[in-house]
Amino acid sequence: MIRMIFFDIDGTTYLNSIHDSPETTKYAFKKLKELGIKIAICTSRTEAEMIKLPRHYYELMDAMVCANGAQIYINNKLVKSHFIDDLDILKALEIFSKNKIPYRWTSDTGDNYLSEDLKDIKNIFVRLYNMSPDVKKYNGEKLIHLLYYTHDQNLKDEITITCSNSENLNLGFANELTAKGINKSFSMIECAQMFAINKDEIAAFGDGYNDINMIETAALGIAMGNAKDELKKVADYVTGNIEHDGLYNACQHFDWFQEGLK
Numbered sequence: 001m002i003r004m005i006f007f008d009i010d011g012t013t014y015l016n017s018i019h020d021s022p023e024t025t026k027y028a029f030k031k032l033k034e035l036g037i038k039i040a041i042c043t044s045r046t047e048a049e050m051i052k053l054p055r056h057y058y059e060l061m062d063a064m065v066c067a068n069g070a071q072i073y074i075n076n077k078l079v080k081s082h083f084i085d086d087l088d089i090l091k092a093l094e095i096f097s098k099n100k101i102p103y104r105w106t107s108d109t110g111d112n113y114l115s116e117d118l119k120d121i122k123n124i125f126v127r128l129y130n131m132s133p134d135v136k137k138y139n140g141e142k143l144i145h146l147l148y149y150t151h152d153q154n155l156k157d158e159i160t161i162t163c164s165n166s167e168n169l170n171l172g173f174a175n176e177l178t179a180k181g182i183n184k185s186f187s188m189i190e191c192a193q194m195f196a197i198n199k200d201e202i203a204a205f206g207d208g209y210n211d212i213n214m215i216e217t218a219a220l221g222i223a224m225g226n227a228k229d230e231l232k233k234v235a236d237y238v239t240g241n242i243e244h245d246g247l248y249n250a251c252q253h254f255d256w257f258q259e260g261l262k
Contacts, residue, residue, distance in 0.1 A: 002220060002256060003201040004038040006065070006188050009045060009053070010128060011207040011242060012224050019130045020054055024248035029060045031257050038195055042184050044068045044176060044210050045129065046145055047078075048112035052130040062195070067106060068169065068210060069187030070144035070178050074194060081108040082179040082187075084143045088163035092177055093138065095162065096148060099155055103148040104133055107141040121149060124174075146177035171209055185213035203254075205247060206231060222250050 007013045013025050021029075032039050040063035043050075047066050050057070057064075064073040072080040096103050102121050106112045113136035114121060125132040150156065151173055159177070160168040167183060169176040192202050204211075204218035207227040215221030216234050223235035224246050232238050239253070240246035251257060 001201060002037065002203045002254070004040065004062075004192050004195060004197045004203075005032065005256075006040050006042040006184075006191075006202065006204040006214065006218065007247075008206040008208065008211050008214075009041055009043045009050075009057075011226060012205050012211075013041075013242070013247060014053070015242060016128050019052065021056065022243060022245065022247075024245040025242075026056050028248045028251050029056060032251065033060050033062075035257065037256065038062045038192075038197065040065060040188075040191060042069075042188050042191075042204065042206075042214055044184075046106045046112050047071065047073070048106070048110060048133065049125070049129045049131065063191050065184065065187045065191050067145040068176050068178050069182045069184050070106075071108070072187055072191050072194070074191075078108075079194070080187075080190065081144055082182045083108065084146065084177060084179050085163070085165040086142075088166040088177070089143055089146070091162045092146060092148070092159055092166075095155065095159055099150070099152075101148050101150050101155065103146055105138050105141070105143055106145040106147075108144050109141075111136075111141060113138075144178070148175050148177070149173055150175070169210060176210070183213050184210060185217040188214055188217065205250070207242070220254070 013021050042065040070082050103115045112133045114133045117135045122132040156170050165180050167178045200219045202218045203220040204214045205222045206215050207224040221235045223232045223238045225241035239250035
């Protein structure tokens with residue numbers, strides 16, 4: 001029996017084009033919550049990048065796994081942070097500086113800043129998150145997440161080798177550095193355990209490359225119809241597109257709205 005469901009945000013529960021969730025997604029959230037199924041977000045967004053989300057995320061979610069697993073919030077309170085290795089931070093920033101790679105750094109205290117005032121990078125944040133971080137120089141803070149921008153695979157490989165005590169996730173132009181072993185999958189399980197829920201009682205929805213480990217790990221992994229082909233290949237089930245009621249229809253397909261009544 002599924003007792004907890006984890007949802008990605010962008011492209012899964014949230015349409016960036018309208019900066020809101022489809023109405024059927026909102027209904028599904030409410031119905032699942034009413035029936036006692038725990039619901040949680042599992043996203044690469046940091047807490048600061050979620051401030052413009054619609055209220056229903058904060059009002060309905062039992063938990064939020066943020067920053068690609070680096071932080072866990074339960075009932076909107078921070079309960080867990082995973083820190084990037086201090087030496088790896090310095091090594092990464094040295095590579096960024098040498099190769100003029102822009103980045104966004106995030107500390108456990110909510111500091112969330114861009115390294116440079118670049119219009120193209122800021123526009124990415126506005127398009128996706130309806131906000132953009134301020135610009136501030138890194139000054140030795142403890143970090144949970146580094147987002148850096150480059151298409152150069154050689155540089156990405158160099159960062160992976162050089163920062164061997166950290167996790168380096170390559171996603172195209174935007175790439176993520178987190179603590180060793182920390183990703184959506186790890187912290188999804190960690191979060192569920194805080195509710196005394198086992199791995200075989202977890203379902204997950206996603207659409208992107210960074211959802212692959214989460215979808216593979218969940219007892220039931222569901223890919224949106226608009227998901228990357230690589231994600232669809234590892235999913236247990238592929239539903240419809242986000243804008244075509246895909247999430248709601250998957251809940252109906254698996255009889256979760258009825259399951260909670262048993």
